[in-house]
Amino acid sequence: MTSSPQPPFSARAGGQHRQIEAAFPGTARSGLLHLLFDLVERRYVQDWTIIARELHRIGRLPLITYDSSSATSLKQARNDTEVALKSLDWQKMYDFCERLYNHLPEDIGFEDNYGNYTVEVSRKDAQSYIAAELQRLFLEEGLAYEFTDGAVRRRGRKHTVGVTVKSQVVLGDPQLLSARKHFDKALQFFRHPAKPDYENAVKEAVCAVEAAAKTLFPGAKASTLGDVIKWLGSTTDVSVPKAICQTLNGVYALRNGGDGVAHGGATGGKATVEVTEYILAVCASQIIYLVDLANAMEVDVPF
Template sequence: MTNLPDAPFSARNRGAHRQIDLDFPITAKIGLSHLLLDLINRDFISNWTTVANELQRIARIPPIEYETSKVASYQLAKKHAQEALGVLHWDKTYDFCERLYSYLAKEIGYNQYDEYHVVTSKSEVQAFIASGLQRLFAEEELAFEFKDGLVLRRGRRHTVDITTRAQVVLGDSRLLGARKHYDKAMKFFRERTNPDYENCVKEAVCAVEAAGKALFPTAKATTLGDLAKWLGNTKEVTVPKTLAQITTAIYAYRSGGQGVGHGGAEGGAATAEVAEYVLAVCASQIIYFVDVSNPPESDVVF
Protein backbone atom coordinates (compact mmCIF):
# COMPACT_ATOMS: atom_id res chain seq x y z
CA MET A 1 0.00 0.00 0.00
CA THR A 2 1.22 3.48 -0.83
CA ASN A 3 2.56 5.55 2.04
CA LEU A 4 0.51 8.70 1.68
CA PRO A 5 1.62 12.13 2.91
CA ASP A 6 0.10 13.83 5.88
CA ALA A 7 -2.48 16.52 5.18
CA PRO A 8 -0.90 19.84 4.12
CA PHE A 9 -0.80 22.79 6.51
CA SER A 10 -3.89 24.43 4.99
CA ALA A 11 -5.97 21.32 5.75
CA ARG A 12 -4.48 20.85 9.24
CA ASN A 13 -4.97 24.51 10.09
CA ARG A 14 -8.70 24.42 9.32
CA GLY A 15 -9.31 22.09 12.23
CA ALA A 16 -12.77 20.56 12.46
CA HIS A 17 -14.80 21.07 9.34
CA ARG A 18 -17.53 19.56 7.24
CA GLN A 19 -16.05 17.71 4.30
CA ILE A 20 -17.22 18.29 0.74
CA ASP A 21 -19.42 15.42 -0.41
CA LEU A 22 -21.19 14.68 -3.71
CA ASP A 23 -19.04 17.22 -5.54
CA PHE A 24 -15.65 17.72 -7.16
CA PRO A 25 -15.40 21.54 -7.14
CA ILE A 26 -13.73 23.57 -9.86
CA THR A 27 -10.78 24.37 -7.60
CA ALA A 28 -10.15 20.64 -7.19
CA LYS A 29 -10.31 20.19 -10.97
CA ILE A 30 -7.73 22.94 -11.40
CA GLY A 31 -5.52 21.15 -8.88
CA LEU A 32 -6.02 17.91 -10.80
CA SER A 33 -4.98 19.70 -14.02
CA HIS A 34 -1.74 20.77 -12.34
CA LEU A 35 -1.12 17.18 -11.27
CA LEU A 36 -1.72 15.98 -14.85
CA LEU A 37 0.77 18.53 -16.19
CA ASP A 38 3.38 17.36 -13.67
CA LEU A 39 2.80 13.71 -14.59
CA ILE A 40 3.18 14.43 -18.31
CA ASN A 41 6.35 16.45 -17.73
CA ARG A 42 7.79 13.54 -15.74
CA ASP A 43 6.68 11.11 -18.49
CA PHE A 44 4.65 9.22 -15.87
CA ILE A 45 1.69 9.31 -18.28
CA SER A 46 2.03 9.50 -22.05
CA ASN A 47 0.69 12.89 -23.16
CA TRP A 48 -2.34 15.17 -23.40
CA THR A 49 -3.70 13.12 -26.28
CA THR A 50 -4.01 10.08 -24.02
CA VAL A 51 -5.58 12.18 -21.26
CA ALA A 52 -8.06 13.82 -23.65
CA ASN A 53 -9.17 10.48 -25.12
CA GLU A 54 -9.67 8.93 -21.68
CA LEU A 55 -11.70 11.92 -20.45
CA GLN A 56 -13.77 11.80 -23.64
CA ARG A 57 -14.41 8.11 -23.04
CA ILE A 58 -15.54 8.62 -19.44
CA ALA A 59 -17.70 11.63 -20.37
CA ARG A 60 -19.10 9.76 -23.40
CA ILE A 61 -17.87 12.45 -25.76
CA PRO A 62 -17.15 11.13 -29.28
CA PRO A 63 -13.43 10.35 -29.58
CA ILE A 64 -11.14 12.66 -31.52
CA GLU A 65 -7.96 11.52 -33.25
CA TYR A 66 -4.95 13.76 -32.69
CA GLU A 67 -1.54 13.86 -34.31
CA THR A 68 0.96 14.12 -31.49
CA SER A 69 3.74 15.00 -33.94
CA LYS A 70 1.97 18.23 -34.85
CA VAL A 71 2.09 21.06 -32.31
CA ALA A 72 -1.34 22.46 -33.21
CA SER A 73 -3.00 19.05 -32.87
CA TYR A 74 -1.25 18.36 -29.56
CA GLN A 75 -2.29 21.75 -28.17
CA LEU A 76 -5.85 21.02 -29.28
CA ALA A 77 -5.74 17.73 -27.33
CA LYS A 78 -4.65 19.64 -24.22
CA LYS A 79 -7.48 22.15 -24.71
CA HIS A 80 -10.05 19.38 -25.19
CA ALA A 81 -8.76 17.53 -22.10
CA GLN A 82 -9.18 20.62 -19.93
CA GLU A 83 -12.65 21.31 -21.37
CA ALA A 84 -13.78 17.72 -20.82
CA LEU A 85 -12.47 17.76 -17.24
CA GLY A 86 -14.25 21.04 -16.59
CA VAL A 87 -17.70 19.65 -17.48
CA LEU A 88 -17.19 16.11 -16.16
CA HIS A 89 -19.76 15.14 -13.49
CA TRP A 90 -18.31 14.89 -9.99
CA ASP A 91 -18.58 11.09 -9.67
CA LYS A 92 -17.10 10.57 -13.14
CA THR A 93 -14.18 12.78 -12.11
CA TYR A 94 -13.43 10.34 -9.31
CA ASP A 95 -13.67 7.55 -11.91
CA PHE A 96 -11.01 9.40 -13.90
CA CYS A 97 -8.76 9.56 -10.82
CA GLU A 98 -8.96 5.77 -10.52
CA ARG A 99 -8.23 5.34 -14.23
CA LEU A 100 -5.32 7.77 -13.98
CA TYR A 101 -3.78 5.42 -11.43
CA SER A 102 -4.68 2.07 -13.01
CA TYR A 103 -4.65 2.74 -16.75
CA LEU A 104 -2.78 5.93 -17.65
CA ALA A 105 0.22 5.36 -15.36
CA LYS A 106 3.12 3.84 -17.22
CA GLU A 107 6.55 2.43 -16.62
CA ILE A 108 9.61 4.42 -17.69
CA GLY A 109 12.52 2.61 -19.26
CA TYR A 110 14.88 2.46 -22.23
CA ASN A 111 16.47 -0.05 -24.57
CA GLN A 112 20.22 -0.42 -24.69
CA TYR A 113 22.10 -3.10 -26.59
CA ASP A 114 18.89 -5.07 -27.13
CA GLU A 115 18.18 -5.05 -23.41
CA TYR A 116 15.35 -3.14 -21.69
CA HIS A 117 16.18 -1.22 -18.52
CA VAL A 118 13.51 0.03 -16.10
CA VAL A 119 14.14 3.52 -14.75
CA THR A 120 10.87 3.97 -12.87
CA SER A 121 8.50 1.03 -12.39
CA LYS A 122 4.75 1.38 -12.88
CA SER A 123 4.20 0.72 -9.18
CA GLU A 124 6.49 3.65 -8.32
CA VAL A 125 4.60 5.88 -10.75
CA GLN A 126 1.31 4.75 -9.20
CA ALA A 127 2.66 5.55 -5.73
CA PHE A 128 3.47 9.08 -6.92
CA ILE A 129 -0.02 9.48 -8.42
CA ALA A 130 -1.70 8.16 -5.26
CA SER A 131 0.32 10.59 -3.15
CA GLY A 132 -0.66 13.52 -5.38
CA LEU A 133 -4.34 12.61 -5.38
CA GLN A 134 -4.44 12.11 -1.62
CA ARG A 135 -2.84 15.50 -1.05
CA LEU A 136 -5.28 17.11 -3.48
CA PHE A 137 -8.26 15.52 -1.72
CA ALA A 138 -6.98 16.81 1.64
CA GLU A 139 -6.31 20.32 0.33
CA GLU A 140 -9.82 20.52 -1.11
CA GLU A 141 -11.60 19.10 1.99
CA LEU A 142 -13.08 16.28 -0.06
CA ALA A 143 -14.92 13.55 1.82
CA PHE A 144 -12.84 10.85 0.14
CA GLU A 145 -9.39 9.29 0.27
CA PHE A 146 -7.37 7.56 -2.43
CA LYS A 147 -6.26 4.16 -1.20
CA ASP A 148 -4.92 1.14 -3.10
CA GLY A 149 -6.07 2.60 -6.41
CA LEU A 150 -9.63 3.31 -5.27
CA VAL A 151 -11.52 6.39 -4.17
CA LEU A 152 -13.10 5.63 -0.79
CA ARG A 153 -15.19 7.61 1.66
CA ARG A 154 -12.67 8.87 4.16
CA GLY A 155 -14.04 9.76 7.55
CA ARG A 156 -12.07 11.81 10.07
CA ARG A 157 -8.49 10.88 10.91
CA HIS A 158 -9.56 9.40 14.26
CA THR A 159 -12.23 7.26 12.57
CA VAL A 160 -9.74 5.94 10.04
CA ASP A 161 -7.25 5.08 12.80
CA ILE A 162 -9.70 3.33 15.10
CA THR A 163 -11.48 1.39 12.33
CA THR A 164 -8.10 0.20 11.04
CA ARG A 165 -7.18 -1.03 14.53
CA ALA A 166 -10.54 -2.79 14.86
CA GLN A 167 -10.07 -4.56 11.54
CA VAL A 168 -6.72 -5.88 12.78
CA VAL A 169 -8.31 -7.17 15.98
CA LEU A 170 -11.10 -8.75 13.93
CA GLY A 171 -8.52 -11.00 12.31
CA ASP A 172 -9.03 -13.33 15.30
CA SER A 173 -10.62 -16.55 13.97
CA ARG A 174 -13.26 -16.38 16.70
CA LEU A 175 -14.48 -13.09 15.30
CA LEU A 176 -15.13 -14.12 11.72
CA GLY A 177 -18.85 -13.36 12.01
CA ALA A 178 -18.15 -9.96 13.57
CA ARG A 179 -15.63 -9.16 10.85
CA LYS A 180 -18.18 -9.88 8.11
CA HIS A 181 -20.62 -7.46 9.71
CA TYR A 182 -17.99 -4.75 10.18
CA ASP A 183 -16.72 -5.12 6.62
CA LYS A 184 -20.30 -4.62 5.42
CA ALA A 185 -20.62 -1.53 7.58
CA MET A 186 -17.44 -0.06 6.09
CA LYS A 187 -18.64 -0.87 2.57
CA PHE A 188 -21.98 0.88 3.16
CA PHE A 189 -20.19 3.91 4.61
CA ARG A 190 -17.56 4.15 1.88
CA GLU A 191 -19.91 3.81 -1.07
CA ARG A 192 -19.03 6.85 -3.14
CA THR A 193 -22.27 7.80 -4.92
CA ASN A 194 -24.93 6.28 -2.69
CA PRO A 195 -23.71 5.64 0.88
CA ASP A 196 -26.17 3.68 3.02
CA TYR A 197 -25.80 5.12 6.51
CA GLU A 198 -28.74 3.20 7.97
CA ASN A 199 -27.27 -0.17 7.02
CA CYS A 200 -23.82 1.05 8.04
CA VAL A 201 -25.11 1.63 11.57
CA LYS A 202 -26.99 -1.65 11.65
CA GLU A 203 -24.00 -3.73 10.51
CA ALA A 204 -21.55 -1.95 12.82
CA VAL A 205 -23.72 -2.68 15.86
CA CYS A 206 -24.25 -6.25 14.65
CA ALA A 207 -20.47 -6.58 14.58
CA VAL A 208 -20.28 -5.59 18.26
CA GLU A 209 -23.05 -8.05 19.08
CA ALA A 210 -21.34 -10.90 17.19
CA ALA A 211 -17.99 -10.11 18.82
CA GLY A 212 -19.54 -10.03 22.29
CA LYS A 213 -21.31 -13.36 21.82
CA ALA A 214 -18.10 -14.99 20.57
CA LEU A 215 -15.87 -13.58 23.29
CA PHE A 216 -18.29 -14.06 26.23
CA PRO A 217 -20.14 -17.34 25.56
CA THR A 218 -21.06 -17.80 29.23
CA ALA A 219 -23.25 -14.70 28.97
CA LYS A 220 -25.64 -16.74 26.80
CA ALA A 221 -26.83 -13.45 25.38
CA THR A 222 -29.41 -13.44 22.61
CA THR A 223 -29.04 -9.75 21.84
CA LEU A 224 -26.52 -7.01 22.44
CA GLY A 225 -28.90 -5.64 25.04
CA ASP A 226 -28.69 -8.91 26.95
CA LEU A 227 -24.92 -8.81 26.72
CA ALA A 228 -24.81 -5.24 28.05
CA LYS A 229 -26.86 -6.27 31.09
CA TRP A 230 -24.57 -9.24 31.70
CA LEU A 231 -21.44 -7.09 31.41
CA GLY A 232 -22.86 -4.64 33.92
CA ASN A 233 -23.55 -7.32 36.52
CA THR A 234 -21.11 -10.20 36.02
CA LYS A 235 -18.02 -10.77 38.11
CA GLU A 236 -16.49 -12.93 35.39
CA VAL A 237 -15.00 -9.84 33.75
CA THR A 238 -14.51 -6.32 35.04
CA VAL A 239 -16.51 -3.77 33.08
CA PRO A 240 -17.66 -0.56 34.82
CA LYS A 241 -21.44 -0.21 34.69
CA THR A 242 -21.14 3.18 33.00
CA LEU A 243 -19.13 1.62 30.15
CA ALA A 244 -21.67 -1.18 29.82
CA GLN A 245 -24.23 1.58 29.30
CA ILE A 246 -22.38 2.62 26.12
CA THR A 247 -23.14 -0.84 24.75
CA THR A 248 -26.75 -0.37 25.77
CA ALA A 249 -26.85 3.01 24.03
CA ILE A 250 -25.58 1.85 20.64
CA TYR A 251 -27.97 -1.11 20.76
CA ALA A 252 -30.83 1.26 21.55
CA TYR A 253 -29.95 3.44 18.58
CA ARG A 254 -29.66 0.40 16.32
CA SER A 255 -33.18 -0.58 17.44
CA GLY A 256 -34.74 2.89 17.39
CA GLY A 257 -32.83 4.92 14.86
CA GLN A 258 -34.84 6.17 11.92
CA GLY A 259 -34.70 3.53 9.18
CA VAL A 260 -32.01 1.54 11.00
CA GLY A 261 -33.79 -1.40 12.58
CA HIS A 262 -37.09 -2.79 13.85
CA GLY A 263 -38.97 -0.07 11.98
CA GLY A 264 -37.66 2.53 14.39
CA ALA A 265 -38.50 6.11 13.48
CA GLU A 266 -38.09 8.08 16.70
CA GLY A 267 -34.39 7.63 17.40
CA GLY A 268 -33.12 10.20 14.92
CA ALA A 269 -31.85 10.00 11.35
CA ALA A 270 -28.68 8.10 10.49
CA THR A 271 -26.72 10.95 8.93
CA ALA A 272 -23.14 10.76 7.69
CA GLU A 273 -21.97 12.18 11.01
CA VAL A 274 -24.02 9.68 13.02
CA ALA A 275 -22.82 6.75 10.90
CA GLU A 276 -19.18 7.78 11.31
CA TYR A 277 -19.63 8.20 15.08
CA VAL A 278 -21.23 4.75 15.38
CA LEU A 279 -18.47 3.20 13.27
CA ALA A 280 -15.84 4.65 15.61
CA VAL A 281 -17.71 3.72 18.80
CA CYS A 282 -18.34 0.18 17.60
CA ALA A 283 -14.68 -0.19 16.64
CA SER A 284 -13.68 0.91 20.14
CA GLN A 285 -16.23 -1.46 21.69
CA ILE A 286 -14.84 -4.44 19.77
CA ILE A 287 -11.26 -3.60 20.72
CA TYR A 288 -12.32 -3.17 24.35
CA PHE A 289 -14.22 -6.49 24.38
CA VAL A 290 -11.13 -8.28 23.09
CA ASP A 291 -8.96 -6.65 25.76
CA VAL A 292 -11.43 -7.48 28.56
CA SER A 293 -11.79 -11.09 27.42
CA ASN A 294 -8.01 -11.52 27.39
CA PRO A 295 -6.76 -9.99 30.65
CA PRO A 296 -2.98 -9.83 31.11
CA GLU A 297 -1.53 -12.78 33.01
CA SER A 298 -0.67 -12.15 36.64
CA ASP A 299 2.98 -11.98 37.54
CA VAL A 300 4.29 -15.30 38.79
CA VAL A 301 5.60 -15.10 42.34
CA PHE A 302 8.75 -17.11 42.99
Protein backbone atom coordinates in the same frame (compact mmCIF):
# COMPACT_ATOMS: atom_id res chain seq x y z
CA MET B 1 3.28 1.15 -1.78
CA THR B 2 0.82 4.06 -1.48
CA SER B 3 2.14 7.12 0.31
CA SER B 4 0.10 8.88 2.98
CA PRO B 5 0.99 12.58 2.95
CA GLN B 6 0.07 14.71 5.94
CA PRO B 7 -2.56 17.42 5.55
CA PRO B 8 -0.92 20.65 4.29
CA PHE B 9 -0.66 23.75 6.47
CA SER B 10 -3.68 25.39 4.82
CA ALA B 11 -5.87 22.41 5.75
CA ARG B 12 -4.48 22.20 9.29
CA ALA B 13 -4.84 25.94 9.88
CA GLY B 14 -8.31 26.12 8.39
CA GLY B 15 -9.52 23.07 10.24
CA GLN B 16 -10.95 19.86 8.80
CA HIS B 17 -14.21 19.75 10.67
CA ARG B 18 -16.28 20.07 7.52
CA GLN B 19 -15.43 17.87 4.58
CA ILE B 20 -16.63 18.33 1.02
CA GLU B 21 -18.74 15.44 -0.23
CA ALA B 22 -20.90 14.88 -3.30
CA ALA B 23 -18.77 17.39 -5.20
CA PHE B 24 -15.44 17.91 -6.94
CA PRO B 25 -14.90 21.69 -6.63
CA GLY B 26 -13.43 23.89 -9.32
CA THR B 27 -10.26 24.38 -7.30
CA ALA B 28 -9.80 20.61 -7.11
CA ARG B 29 -10.28 20.37 -10.89
CA SER B 30 -7.63 23.03 -11.35
CA GLY B 31 -5.28 21.17 -9.03
CA LEU B 32 -5.86 17.95 -10.95
CA LEU B 33 -5.02 19.75 -14.20
CA HIS B 34 -1.70 20.86 -12.70
CA LEU B 35 -1.01 17.25 -11.74
CA LEU B 36 -1.74 16.10 -15.30
CA PHE B 37 0.77 18.64 -16.68
CA ASP B 38 3.31 17.25 -14.22
CA LEU B 39 2.64 13.65 -15.26
CA VAL B 40 2.99 14.43 -18.95
CA GLU B 41 6.24 16.30 -18.35
CA ARG B 42 7.59 13.37 -16.34
CA ARG B 43 6.32 11.00 -19.05
CA TYR B 44 4.48 8.95 -16.43
CA VAL B 45 1.53 9.29 -18.83
CA GLN B 46 2.32 9.05 -22.53
CA ASP B 47 0.81 12.34 -23.71
CA TRP B 48 -2.32 14.51 -23.71
CA THR B 49 -4.09 12.36 -26.30
CA ILE B 50 -4.29 9.47 -23.81
CA ILE B 51 -5.70 11.73 -21.11
CA ALA B 52 -8.23 13.46 -23.38
CA ARG B 53 -9.51 10.16 -24.81
CA GLU B 54 -9.98 8.72 -21.29
CA LEU B 55 -11.88 11.80 -20.10
CA HIS B 56 -14.09 11.69 -23.20
CA ARG B 57 -14.75 7.98 -22.64
CA ILE B 58 -15.69 8.42 -18.98
CA GLY B 59 -17.86 11.44 -19.72
CA ARG B 60 -19.40 9.81 -22.81
CA LEU B 61 -18.27 12.83 -24.81
CA PRO B 62 -17.83 12.71 -28.61
CA LEU B 63 -15.00 10.50 -29.82
CA ILE B 64 -12.10 12.50 -31.21
CA THR B 65 -9.19 11.00 -33.14
CA TYR B 66 -5.85 12.52 -32.22
CA ASP B 67 -2.42 12.20 -33.81
CA SER B 68 0.25 12.00 -31.11
CA SER B 69 2.94 12.89 -33.68
CA SER B 70 1.26 16.21 -34.48
CA ALA B 71 1.92 19.26 -32.31
CA THR B 72 -1.43 20.72 -33.35
CA SER B 73 -3.27 17.55 -32.35
CA LEU B 74 -1.46 17.39 -29.00
CA LYS B 75 -2.46 20.99 -28.31
CA GLN B 76 -6.07 20.19 -29.14
CA ALA B 77 -5.98 17.18 -26.81
CA ARG B 78 -4.65 19.38 -24.01
CA ASN B 79 -7.39 21.96 -24.60
CA ASP B 80 -10.04 19.23 -24.76
CA THR B 81 -8.72 17.91 -21.44
CA GLU B 82 -9.22 21.31 -19.80
CA VAL B 83 -12.76 21.56 -21.17
CA ALA B 84 -13.66 18.03 -20.03
CA LEU B 85 -12.27 18.62 -16.53
CA LYS B 86 -14.57 21.63 -16.16
CA SER B 87 -17.72 19.86 -17.35
CA LEU B 88 -17.44 16.32 -15.98
CA ASP B 89 -19.90 15.27 -13.26
CA TRP B 90 -18.30 15.06 -9.82
CA GLN B 91 -18.69 11.27 -9.62
CA LYS B 92 -17.04 10.90 -13.02
CA MET B 93 -14.14 13.01 -11.77
CA TYR B 94 -13.45 10.43 -9.07
CA ASP B 95 -13.80 7.70 -11.72
CA PHE B 96 -11.11 9.47 -13.73
CA CYS B 97 -8.80 9.62 -10.72
CA GLU B 98 -9.05 5.85 -10.38
CA ARG B 99 -8.46 5.33 -14.10
CA LEU B 100 -5.54 7.76 -14.03
CA TYR B 101 -3.83 5.57 -11.46
CA ASN B 102 -4.86 2.13 -12.72
CA HIS B 103 -4.66 2.42 -16.50
CA LEU B 104 -2.74 5.45 -17.75
CA PRO B 105 0.79 5.12 -16.27
CA GLU B 106 3.51 3.23 -18.15
CA ASP B 107 7.15 2.25 -17.78
CA ILE B 108 9.72 4.89 -18.68
CA GLY B 109 12.96 3.74 -20.24
CA PHE B 110 15.08 3.52 -23.35
CA GLU B 111 16.24 0.99 -25.91
CA ASP B 112 19.91 0.66 -26.75
CA ASN B 113 21.46 -0.09 -30.12
CA TYR B 114 21.14 -3.82 -29.49
CA GLY B 115 17.42 -3.76 -28.87
CA ASN B 116 17.68 -4.09 -25.10
CA TYR B 117 15.13 -2.05 -23.15
CA THR B 118 16.12 -0.50 -19.83
CA VAL B 119 13.41 0.69 -17.44
CA GLU B 120 14.32 3.92 -15.66
CA VAL B 121 11.02 4.46 -13.84
CA SER B 122 8.69 1.48 -13.47
CA ARG B 123 4.94 1.70 -13.93
CA LYS B 124 4.56 0.76 -10.26
CA ASP B 125 6.74 3.70 -9.18
CA ALA B 126 4.74 6.03 -11.40
CA GLN B 127 1.54 4.75 -9.79
CA SER B 128 2.96 5.36 -6.32
CA TYR B 129 3.70 8.95 -7.28
CA ILE B 130 0.22 9.45 -8.73
CA ALA B 131 -1.45 7.95 -5.64
CA ALA B 132 0.52 10.21 -3.29
CA GLU B 133 -0.28 13.32 -5.35
CA LEU B 134 -3.98 12.48 -5.59
CA GLN B 135 -4.13 11.91 -1.84
CA ARG B 136 -2.34 15.23 -1.32
CA LEU B 137 -4.85 16.97 -3.60
CA PHE B 138 -7.79 15.46 -1.72
CA LEU B 139 -6.32 16.64 1.60
CA GLU B 140 -5.58 20.15 0.29
CA GLU B 141 -9.16 20.48 -0.93
CA GLY B 142 -10.74 19.09 2.24
CA LEU B 143 -12.54 16.36 0.32
CA ALA B 144 -14.43 13.70 2.25
CA TYR B 145 -12.56 11.02 0.33
CA GLU B 146 -9.11 9.46 0.26
CA PHE B 147 -7.17 7.69 -2.47
CA THR B 148 -5.78 4.36 -1.27
CA ASP B 149 -4.94 1.09 -3.02
CA GLY B 150 -6.00 2.50 -6.38
CA ALA B 151 -9.52 3.45 -5.30
CA VAL B 152 -11.44 6.43 -3.96
CA ARG B 153 -12.94 5.82 -0.52
CA ARG B 154 -14.66 7.91 2.11
CA ARG B 155 -11.94 9.21 4.41
CA GLY B 156 -13.42 9.75 7.85
CA ARG B 157 -11.79 11.70 10.68
CA LYS B 158 -8.30 10.82 11.82
CA HIS B 159 -9.63 9.46 15.13
CA THR B 160 -12.19 7.26 13.39
CA VAL B 161 -9.60 5.88 11.00
CA GLY B 162 -7.20 5.17 13.88
CA VAL B 163 -9.65 3.36 16.13
CA THR B 164 -11.19 1.32 13.29
CA VAL B 165 -7.72 0.16 12.26
CA LYS B 166 -7.05 -0.94 15.85
CA SER B 167 -10.36 -2.79 15.98
CA GLN B 168 -9.54 -4.63 12.77
CA VAL B 169 -6.35 -5.90 14.39
CA VAL B 170 -8.23 -7.59 17.24
CA LEU B 171 -10.90 -8.74 14.80
CA GLY B 172 -8.19 -10.65 12.98
CA ASP B 173 -8.72 -13.54 15.40
CA PRO B 174 -10.42 -16.43 13.54
CA GLN B 175 -12.95 -16.76 16.38
CA LEU B 176 -14.25 -13.30 15.54
CA LEU B 177 -14.73 -13.90 11.81
CA SER B 178 -18.44 -13.11 11.95
CA ALA B 179 -17.82 -9.81 13.74
CA ARG B 180 -15.09 -8.89 11.28
CA LYS B 181 -17.40 -9.50 8.31
CA HIS B 182 -20.03 -7.21 9.83
CA PHE B 183 -17.53 -4.44 10.54
CA ASP B 184 -16.00 -4.70 7.06
CA LYS B 185 -19.49 -4.28 5.61
CA ALA B 186 -20.05 -1.23 7.81
CA LEU B 187 -16.88 0.41 6.49
CA GLN B 188 -17.79 -0.42 2.90
CA PHE B 189 -21.24 1.14 3.30
CA PHE B 190 -19.73 4.24 4.91
CA ARG B 191 -16.85 4.69 2.47
CA HIS B 192 -18.76 4.23 -0.79
CA PRO B 193 -17.71 7.31 -2.81
CA ALA B 194 -20.94 7.76 -4.77
CA LYS B 195 -23.72 6.30 -2.65
CA PRO B 196 -22.75 5.87 1.00
CA ASP B 197 -25.38 3.92 2.95
CA TYR B 198 -25.31 5.32 6.48
CA GLU B 199 -28.25 3.31 7.78
CA ASN B 200 -26.66 0.00 6.85
CA ALA B 201 -23.27 1.20 8.07
CA VAL B 202 -24.76 1.80 11.52
CA LYS B 203 -26.59 -1.54 11.49
CA GLU B 204 -23.50 -3.54 10.49
CA ALA B 205 -21.24 -1.76 13.00
CA VAL B 206 -23.57 -2.61 15.88
CA CYS B 207 -23.99 -6.14 14.52
CA ALA B 208 -20.20 -6.45 14.71
CA VAL B 209 -20.31 -5.54 18.41
CA GLU B 210 -23.12 -8.03 18.94
CA ALA B 211 -21.31 -10.85 17.12
CA ALA B 212 -18.09 -10.16 19.03
CA ALA B 213 -19.88 -10.03 22.41
CA LYS B 214 -21.74 -13.29 21.85
CA THR B 215 -18.52 -15.06 20.88
CA LEU B 216 -16.38 -13.59 23.64
CA PHE B 217 -18.85 -14.33 26.44
CA PRO B 218 -20.42 -17.74 25.79
CA GLY B 219 -21.41 -17.89 29.46
CA ALA B 220 -24.04 -15.25 28.76
CA LYS B 221 -25.90 -17.73 26.56
CA ALA B 222 -27.11 -14.69 24.66
CA SER B 223 -28.99 -14.46 21.39
CA THR B 224 -28.80 -10.67 21.16
CA LEU B 225 -26.50 -7.86 22.24
CA GLY B 226 -29.17 -6.85 24.73
CA ASP B 227 -28.85 -10.25 26.41
CA VAL B 228 -25.06 -9.84 26.67
CA ILE B 229 -25.46 -6.37 28.18
CA LYS B 230 -27.83 -7.69 30.84
CA TRP B 231 -25.41 -10.49 31.65
CA LEU B 232 -22.45 -8.08 31.89
CA GLY B 233 -24.43 -5.97 34.33
CA SER B 234 -25.31 -8.86 36.62
CA THR B 235 -22.54 -11.45 36.42
CA THR B 236 -19.81 -11.79 39.02
CA ASP B 237 -17.42 -13.26 36.44
CA VAL B 238 -16.39 -9.83 35.28
CA SER B 239 -16.77 -6.23 36.47
CA VAL B 240 -18.17 -3.75 33.96
CA PRO B 241 -19.01 -0.18 35.02
CA LYS B 242 -22.68 0.69 34.70
CA ALA B 243 -21.82 3.62 32.43
CA ILE B 244 -20.13 1.25 29.96
CA CYS B 245 -23.22 -0.93 29.87
CA GLN B 246 -25.27 2.20 29.20
CA THR B 247 -23.01 3.05 26.25
CA LEU B 248 -23.48 -0.44 24.83
CA ASN B 249 -27.22 -0.05 25.35
CA GLY B 250 -27.08 3.27 23.52
CA VAL B 251 -25.67 1.95 20.26
CA TYR B 252 -27.95 -1.09 20.47
CA ALA B 253 -30.94 1.20 20.86
CA LEU B 254 -29.90 3.23 17.81
CA ARG B 255 -29.62 0.07 15.76
CA ASN B 256 -33.11 -0.98 16.80
CA GLY B 257 -34.80 2.43 16.68
CA GLY B 258 -32.85 4.60 14.24
CA ASP B 259 -34.63 5.82 11.13
CA GLY B 260 -34.42 2.99 8.61
CA VAL B 261 -31.50 1.32 10.38
CA ALA B 262 -32.84 -2.11 11.29
CA HIS B 263 -36.52 -2.30 12.12
CA GLY B 264 -37.85 0.68 10.25
CA GLY B 265 -37.84 2.87 13.33
CA ALA B 266 -38.96 6.43 12.69
CA THR B 267 -38.31 8.03 16.07
CA GLY B 268 -34.74 6.99 16.91
CA GLY B 269 -32.98 9.67 14.91
CA LYS B 270 -31.56 9.90 11.42
CA ALA B 271 -28.28 8.21 10.53
CA THR B 272 -26.42 11.26 9.23
CA VAL B 273 -22.78 11.14 8.18
CA GLU B 274 -21.79 12.63 11.57
CA VAL B 275 -23.87 10.10 13.54
CA THR B 276 -22.59 7.22 11.43
CA GLU B 277 -18.95 8.16 11.87
CA TYR B 278 -19.51 8.50 15.61
CA ILE B 279 -21.11 5.04 15.75
CA LEU B 280 -18.24 3.52 13.77
CA ALA B 281 -15.70 4.95 16.20
CA VAL B 282 -17.72 3.95 19.28
CA CYS B 283 -18.37 0.41 18.03
CA ALA B 284 -14.69 -0.03 17.16
CA SER B 285 -13.76 1.07 20.69
CA GLN B 286 -16.37 -1.24 22.20
CA ILE B 287 -15.03 -4.23 20.30
CA ILE B 288 -11.50 -3.50 21.52
CA TYR B 289 -12.79 -3.12 25.09
CA LEU B 290 -14.79 -6.36 24.97
CA VAL B 291 -11.80 -8.30 23.67
CA ASP B 292 -9.58 -6.87 26.43
CA LEU B 293 -12.30 -7.65 28.98
CA ALA B 294 -12.64 -11.25 27.82
CA ASN B 295 -8.88 -11.76 27.82
CA ALA B 296 -8.67 -10.45 31.40
CA MET B 297 -11.29 -12.87 32.71
CA GLU B 298 -10.07 -15.78 34.78
CA VAL B 299 -12.56 -18.13 33.17
CA ASP B 300 -11.78 -19.81 29.87
CA VAL B 301 -12.47 -17.73 26.82
CA PRO B 302 -12.56 -18.97 23.19
CA PHE B 303 -8.99 -18.03 22.26
